[in-house]
Amino acid sequence: MQVSRTSARAGLGHAAVLVLALAFGLCACPENPPQTPSERVSRERPDLASLLDARTIPPRGTIKRTTILNTLADRYGYRSYLEIGQGRKEDNFAWVTCRKKVGVDPNKEVEAAFPVTSDEYFARHRDAFDLIFVDGLHLADQAERDILNALRVLNTGGTIVVHDCNPTTEEMQRVPWQGQHAWTGDVWKVWVKMRATRADLQMFVVDVDSGCGIIRRGRQRTMALPEELTYEAFAKNRRKWLNLLDVHEFLGALRRSR
Numbered sequence: 001m002q003v004s005r006t007s008a009r010a011g012l013g014h015a016a017v018l019v020l021a022l023a024f025g026l027c028a029c030p031e032n033p034p035q036t037p038s039e040r041v042s043r044e045r046p047d048l049a050s051l052l053d054a055r056t057i058p059p060r061g062t063i064k065r066t067t068i069l070n071t072l073a074d075r076y077g078y079r080s081y082l083e084i085g086q087g088r089k090e091d092n093f094a095w096v097t098c099r100k101k102v103g104v105d106p107n108k109e110v111e112a113a114f115p116v117t118s119d120e121y122f123a124r125h126r127d128a129f130d131l132i133f134v135d136g137l138h139l140a141d142q143a144e145r146d147i148l149n150a151l152r153v154l155n156t157g158g159t160i161v162v163h164d165c166n167p168t169t170e171e172m173q174r175v176p177w178q179g180q181h182a183w184t185g186d187v188w189k190v191w192v193k194m195r196a197t198r199a200d201l202q203m204f205v206v207d208v209d210s211g212c213g214i215i216r217r218g219r220q221r222t223m224a225l226p227e228e229l230t231y232e233a234f235a236k237n238r239r240k241w242l243n244l245l246d247v248h249e250f251l252g253a254l255r256r257s258r
């Protein structure tokens with residue numbers, strides 16, 4: 001019997017694929033089951049996993065932005081993630097459990113997919129995302145542009161998380177950066193402005209990791225725009241201006257939301 005060249009080549013091709021699959025551990029053998037991104041995080045870094053899985057809620061001081069992002073991804077089944085100001089991947093980006101992840105950061109050392117400023121990125125790209133983390137340049141004007149641009153590319157039902165909305169000292173929010181060890185910049189000012197002007201959004205800040213601001217399309221009762229955006233006034237009114245929630249209140253809000 002003569003074997004045709006095509007089927008012989010196909011046979012060799014299949015054998016090569018099998019060898020490669022075995023070499024790279026792609027077989028679904030019971031000792032090495034395929035993991036979803038969230039299973040991987042739960043196994044390797046349970047401290048960064050969704051709070052919806054947690055048997056007991058860890059103390060507030062140990063909960064980080066990554067946990068908030070993964071809790072949102074888990075609750076709403078998010079698949080795509082954009083991080084503005086990616087920074088070092090191992091600090092947050094690598095642990096976010098969405099399947100498709102895109103980072104933007106002009107610092108070439110951190111090897112973001114888009115090594116440009118957020119303004120340059122948004123000027124050229126219109127891809128939509130389920131979850132967007134705004135953590136780039138922490139100046140109110142820039143944060144405002146980043147949030148407004150993020151709203152333009154946010155999928156229906158999506159969420160924006162804004163880092164560093166809740167400075168706890170006057171020094172840490174002073175701009176420009178003067179070498180402070182802990183620096184939030186004055187992101188809080190754009191947050192307060194939007195709490196006063198955007199009735200079409202739902203906004204609250206989770207009181208962890210210098211304040212993780214959550215924005216979703218929806219409704220909020222807007223507050224009066226404060227005449228003076230000084231840190232002293234902010235410190236007196238922080239709970240109301242930010243709509244500050246503790247972790248239990250955050251989880252309650254997630255359970256109630258659609």
Ligand SMILES: C[S@@+](CC[C@H](N)C(=O)[O-])C[C@H]1O[C@@H](n2cnc3c(N)ncnc32)[C@H](O)[C@@H]1O
Nearest residue numbers: 085086087091092105106107117118135136137
């Ligand atoms: C606080 S770090 C981000 C850390 C990271 N998101 C995390 O959670 O670990 C801020 C990052 O924003 C980047 N950055 C500064 N200016 C930016 C801009 N205009 N657009 C985007 N990223 C910017 C910096 O290079 C820096 O890596």
